[in-house]
Amino acid sequence: MNLVQRRSLLYQMVRRDFEQRYIGSAVGWLWGLIHPVVMLASWVFVFHLCMKIELPRGSVTESYPLYLLAGSLPWFLFNETVLRSSTSLVDNANLITKTVFPSELIPLSVFFSSLINHLFTLTVLVTAVVFWQKHWSWNLALLPLYILLTGMIAVGLGWVIAAVQVYLRDTAQAVAVFLQLWFWVTPIFVFEKDYPAKLQFLLDYNPMAFLVKAYRDAVLSSKSPDLEETVILIGWAAASFVIGGLCFRHLKRGFADVL
Numbered sequence: 001m002n003l004v005q006r007r008s009l010l011y012q013m014v015r016r017d018f019e020q021r022y023i024g025s026a027v028g029w030l031w032g033l034i035h036p037v038v039m040l041a042s043w044v045f046v047f048h049l050c051m052k053i054e055l056p057r058g059s060v061t062e063s064y065p066l067y068l069l070a071g072s073l074p075w076f077l078f079n080e081t082v083l084r085s086s087t088s089l090v091d092n093a094n095l096i097t098k099t100v101f102p103s104e105l106i107p108l109s110v111f112f113s114s115l116i117n118h119l120f121t122l123t124v125l126v127t128a129v130v131f132w133q134k135h136w137s138w139n140l141a142l143l144p145l146y147i148l149l150t151g152m153i154a155v156g157l158g159w160v161i162a163a164v165q166v167y168l169r170d171t172a173q174a175v176a177v178f179l180q181l182w183f184w185v186t187p188i189f190v191f192e193k194d195y196p197a198k199l200q201f202l203l204d205y206n207p208m209a210f211l212v213k214a215y216r217d218a219v220l221s222s223k224s225p226d227l228e229e230t231v232i233l234i235g236w237a238a239a240s241f242v243i244g245g246l247c248f249r250h251l252k253r254g255f256a257d258v259l
Contacts, residue, residue: 006102006105009102009105010105010108010109010112013105013106013109014109014112014113014116017109017110017113018113018116021113033117033120033121033124036069036072036073036076036117036121037121037124039072040065040068040069040072043068043072043189044064044065044068047064047068047189048064048065053189055067055191056191056193060216060217060220060221061129061133061135061216061220061221063132063133066125066128066129066132066133066219066220067216067220068188068189069121069125070125070215070216070219070220071187071188071212071213071215071216072188072212073118073121073122073125073215074146074150074208074211074212074214074215075183075186075188075208075211075212076118076121077111077114077115077118077147077150077151077154078150078153078154078208078211079179079183080114080117081107081110081111081114081151081154081155081158082154082157082158082161082175082179083172083175083176083179084110084114085106085107085110085111085154085155085157085158085159085161085162086158086161086162086165086171086172086175086176087162087165087172088106088107088110088158088162089103089106089107089162089163089165089166089255090165090166090169092106096255096256097255097256103252103255104159104245104248104249104252106162107155107158107159107162108155110158111151111154111155111158115147115151118147122143125219126140126219129219129220133220135220135222137218137221137222138222139217139218139219139221139222139223139224139225140218140219142214142218142225143215143218143219146211146214146215146218148237149211149233149234149236149237150211150237152237152238152240152241153207153208153211153236153237153240153241155241155244156237156239156240156241156242156243156244156245157240157244158244159244159245159247159248160243160244160247160248161175162248163247163248163251163252163255164251166251166254166255166258167251167254167258182206182208185202185206186206186208186209186212187203187209187212187213188212192209192213207233207236207237207240210229210232210233210236211233213229214229214230214233
């Protein structure tokens with residue numbers, strides 16, 4: 001299958017996946033926007049209104065909801081891609097066993113399908129920042145880069161997890177638990193200054209910590225991105241994508257037999 005055919009197939013898979021998620025729904029794709037907004041409102045109610053948590057001085061914004069949404073958006077995209085990729089090969093076993101099919105496209109299509117909802121929510125966030133905070137910056141031009149890096153990390157992990165799930169069916173459950181832990185050690189709710197010194201490695205070796213900060217800086221501030229952090233983030237993304245691809249290529253040889 002040549003590159004043009006792969007692109008066409010990927011497009012059809014993304015379209016099919018996105019449409020099937022909302023088939024028969026009266027609201028349709030708007031559910032992809034409603035879910036994160038309702039979750040954000042719940043977080044603001046619990047942490048900001050009830051627990052009286054305020055943003056520290058020097059934050060990129062004074063708005064707690066916008067700060068929280070900007071930090072959680074890359075996590076939503078990453079989390080959905082990895083979780084849905086974990087069972088994607090098993091769910092599409094008929095394609096892998098009955099046809100000559102490039103199975104590596106399945107987790108990739110999951111990312112692009114998830115990206116559609118991500119872009120809807122991101123548009124709402126940027127619009128709110130422009131009209132509510134009266135803020136606009138050329139840093140917004142960096143968002144495609146951060147989306148690409150998020151996708152490379154998520155797809156790389158998704159390839160590994162999806163491939164292992166074919167052989168060990170407990171993998172997806174274990175990953176769901178691990179992602180819950182990963183979420184709470186990422187500085188979305190917890191401010192970076194509040195991390196104990198002995199737990200600083202949770203920031204230094206956490207690519208999602210860099211992405212959360214990058215998203216917030218791009219949407220909510222005008223300061224230039226940190227070059228060192230950007231290079232580190234690119235390194236994480238490249239390593240995840242390459243290693244994930246190599247692992248998938250090695251493990252896919254037995255997919256047809258196991259599935």
